[in-house]
Amino acid sequence: MQHANAEESKTPATAPTDSGTPEERWLKLLEGRPQWTPQNGPLVVVSAHPDDEVLGAGGLIHSWAAAGRAVTIVSVTDGEAASPRRPGLDLVRRDELKGALRKLCQTHVSVVRIGLPDGRVGHYANRVRNVLLAVTEPRMTLIAPYERDGHCDHDAIGEICIALARSHGIALARYPIWAWHHADPGSFADAHWGRFVLSFEGRRAKARAVQCFASQLHPPRAPPVPKHVLSHFERQYEAFIL
Numbered sequence: 001m002q003h004a005n006a007e008e009s010k011t012p013a014t015a016p017t018d019s020g021t022p023e024e025r026w027l028k029l030l031e032g033r034p035q036w037t038p039q040n041g042p043l044v045v046v047s048a049h050p051d052d053e054v055l056g057a058g059g060l061i062h063s064w065a066a067a068g069r070a071v072t073i074v075s076v077t078d079g080e081a082a083s084p085r086r087p088g089l090d091l092v093r094r095d096e097l098k099g100a101l102r103k104l105c106q107t108h109v110s111v112v113r114i115g116l117p118d119g120r121v122g123h124y125a126n127r128v129r130n131v132l133l134a135v136t137e138p139r140m141t142l143i144a145p146y147e148r149d150g151h152c153d154h155d156a157i158g159e160i161c162i163a164l165a166r167s168h169g170i171a172l173a174r175y176p177i178w179a180w181h182h183a184d185p186g187s188f189a190d191a192h193w194g195r196f197v198l199s200f201e202g203r204r205a206k207a208r209a210v211q212c213f214a215s216q217l218h219p220p221r222a223p224p225v226p227k228h229v230l231s232h233f234e235r236q237y238e239a240f241i242l
């Protein structure tokens with residue numbers, strides 16, 4: 001996620017405290033869009049900051065792991081720039097991710113942590129690409145941040161994943177995070193959406209996992225992430241741009 005204030009971060013056009021795009025407008029846009037599921041193979045979910053993977057694709061991760069299929073999370077930064085004056089936040093957020101994955105999945109999910117500086121991922125595109133190449137397997141689906149999400153790290157990773165998917169023939173789906181809050185649904189009318197419908201267990205596990213990111217939901221010296229922002233991640237499905 002990462003709304004705050006890293007100096008090099010591109011702050012999203014709308015702050016989390018603003019009312020943002022009402023969830024009802026997205027529901028209207030997404031209603032009736034086709035259901036989608038990844039091909040039967042490994043899933044690699046790339047995340048800029050601990051919590052993006054759970055917010056954007058937690059239900060999918062739950063279902064995939066529950067079906068006994070391989071899931072790898074590539075965790076690109078530890079999200080320390082969310083509160084630059086809070087020492088040790090990187091360690092806190094790494095632990096939050098571990099706790100969240102335990103709530104999300106009963107089986108083991110691999111986490112490949114790159115540890116790049118939060119807010120500066122664009123400077124390390126080769127590192128990210130090389131890690132992704134190392135985890136690439138036949139029939140895998142790459143789940144990536146949306147490349148125009150409005151945070152510099154999300155956008156950089158999205159671009160890297162698009163290029164890699166194209167050059168290596170890898171199936172790709174992208175998940176918005178901040179775009180849900182600040183973008184206009186009208187500009188996504190022509191996007192190729194796919195809805196991954198969540199089971200009751202999937203929604204419950206995702207809701208519990210989201211609560212593990214306490215440093216982001218209830219930060220000590222900043223307003224908590226408000227309910228209207230979280231409402232985009234409580235749907236009965238997860239929407240991906242294919």
Ligand SMILES: [Zn+2]
Binds near residue numbers: 001049052151154177
């Ligand atoms: Zn993020």
